[in-house]
Amino acid sequence: MPTTTQDALSVHPDRLLPAEPGLRKVAREIYDSVKDLPIISPHGHVPAQWLADDVPFEDPTSLLITPDHYVNRLLHANGVSLADLGVGQKEFGDEQKRNAFRLLCANWKAYRGTPVKFWFESELADIFGITQAPSAHTADAIYDQIAEAIARPEFRPRALYKQFGIEFIATTDDPADDLRFHEKLVADSTWEGKVAPTFRPDKYLEPATAAWNGLVDRLGEVSGVDTGTYAGWVAAMENRRAFFKEHGAVSSDHSHRDARAEKLDDAEAERLYAKARNGEITPEEGDTLRRDFMFQQARMASEDGLVMTLHPAVYRNHHTESFEKYGADVGGDIPMSVEFTRALQPMLSAFGTHPNFQLVLFTIDETVYSRELAPLAGFYPSVYVGAPWWFIDEPDAIRRYRRAITGSGAGFGRTSGFIDDTRAFLSIPARHDMSRRLDAGYLAELVGENRLTMDEALDAAHDFVVTQPRKAFKL
Template sequence: MATLELHPDRLLPPDPATRDVARQLYEAVRDLPIISPHGHVPPAWLADDAPFDDPTTLLITPDHYVNRLLHARGVPLSDLGVGVDRLTPEQSRHAFRLLCSHWKAYRGTPVKFWFESELADIFDIGLVPSAATADAIYDAIAEKLATPAFTPRALYERFDIEVLSTTDDPSDDLRHHRALTEDDTWKGRVVPTFRPDKYLEPATPAWNGLVDQLAGVSGVDTGTCAGWVAAMENRRAYFKEHGAVSTDHSHRDARVEPIADAEAERLYALARAGTITAEEGATLRRNLMFQQARMASEDGLVMTLHPAVHRNHHGPTFERYGADVGADIPVAVEFASALQPMLSAFGTSPGFQVILFTIDETVYSRELAPLAGFYPSVYVGAPWWFIDAPEAMVRYRRAVTETAGFTRTSGFIDDTRAFLSIPARHDMSRRMDSGFLAQLVLDHRLTMDEALDTAIDLVVTAPREAFRL
């Protein structure tokens, strides 16, 4: 039976001289605290600190990286716990067997690196996943999840997380965040992130109901566009009072553009009447995004923009399971012209800060790095989602550094619902950046002292500055 052994030099450069330098850089950052300013771990896990139910609902069901490749091999998402209110023990074990029996599907992917790191580093399991080892691995994980050392708070402390951001609906009462803040036994920092996307899409069927909900929680009449703006200002202030440092936005395009107040009110009235067209809805949405940027320049919440994803690409999957189950597909995007109205208005405002993410790698060197290399408000987001992989991380550094340097980047973003994968994701980034910096040292473009200082900055200084932590 094959044993799982993690090589200490995994992901470091194969050239002996470069690897030696990379080792020194990696050693300097390996044990630094984790700063996670963009993620999707439920705050209730840490507020309640209840033991995790089972290995599947912790490691498989919430992780669309894992699920999508199994789905591609013909495994129904429901067999992995997606859309299931509560798995029976038999269902949970069956899902884990499916993962292990299809383990070859993950070869060459970052998922393999993350999952193996979880098994070896967190659970001290030395078995390679397979059909033959599935039950033994499952039982070993389940046994440890039942112990006090594996509660959410215990793992938070073990992972040495300095700050963890969640993603939250504007109408959320943030009771879990409040509970953590008021708990004298809790020493960690978990902050909410304001995610208003659904409230900015007036041509969607759910929009009117959401706007009514916004009115209810804010106490502001949202019958007009001006009222919608006031309600959003109210909720942003509420989030900031509860520790929020950023807002999160993802739409099909990056356009942020104002329109005249009268036109905004006209389109808003159509939306409230349910008669707005898709094109009119996009125009209003871009204006509402401009209002979000204006608010950001005033309240100081950092904007994170990650447009250009075809959400819920497979209709039947969305109808059955809902969003965020692995059926989102990247599309091309344009930033320079799309963001010009926003950056002309706020790009040099002291209060405004924006981090730009994309899965479209073609725009990093052409648009994002030049924008960040000029505007004091613009940072380039690190590789994430489909491109948070070793090769993509190197491509990112090569594309961005020559124009924007290192200080105009965001630091690593794990962007995950899989809580236990956070250390492995950050470790991958630290290893890859160590290799990139080592090459600059060997090229005599950086001294070793400069490379060490930069390696540390990328782990702790960059995210603190970009997200105003």
């Protein structure tokens, strides 16, 4: 079938910049000043093994679709089975992979207006040189072009890391992980990049869950510390945090139903811990003990210097059947409202002015930006407001973020820099590019209103991309 105008893929050089011609010109100058700066990615989910082993990517579907819950969840909402996208499938043959790509392309209309469309089209055009828009009748041609490309050396993970201009990237890792792929990268004299682990202990802080006791047993095994008591749990956590820091970690990452962190007295903590180890703790008691565990993580952060990042209030695995069939992280997590001011008061009262403590607060509840997060960051030297991510790392929300936090107390200097938070390696440049374009547009508006000089806007744009992530994550 011949290609039509609708089939042509074109990414406009001024995409996401202001529509008004005068502001667009200013924004373009600001964007041009930062578009080629290095990518700093302090929180993400790209496996370290990809870079350690530098194994070629297998096929377009397992690279671009199956691991990317941003892509999968909207297809699922439009009637596509996750199994047909390769999610949770041990056996997924070549024809099934090709058919999954056909399903994506046939449903491409579903992504109109979403950031996924921006990221995916940027990947297709900028990385693979594809000139056809995804559709039912272009799917096979696009699949074949990508498959041919990823078979070449210049599309292997290490070559792409360099091509993308990545300066630093962090993975997300279980406390019991041996970090052998990070060790392999450090020992490899041919590797010139920087990949750091991130300490993610969530599962070990939820004592009312069925898996907790087994996890705590494993924590004791890898740390060499008896976790039969609360004091042992604390010592084991300190041991693993030290192990991660020795292997280059700069942060720990935490996500629970609420943001509360509050210390229990030692006797009560030991009592609840014993109930948990005996499988007798109630959900309410589990929340109480988890909040003490979080306080202990903050106390450890003030001592070992790992930056603490917090992104609470997500209803995990909302659809039980999908979780049981496909596992976690397949797009079934849904945002909830969250409160920070009262929840964080015990933690910040104890550590908020500690010179070694640093806390980056993320949210997918935008109502708290100007009411809570910006004022907290505008007072506590330890607090930074994290970039919009997950459900709100999209153009309109990113614009709202800047407007909500800047004048409400955070200014420009109390922010994290962009966070891509992705398993989709090839989308990283597009995600950071989107942020740079939107920030350029925001700064252009301030220049147009004579609230900033052009020199100040150019300096701020540089800070957003480079200075702030280095500062917020102690790089």
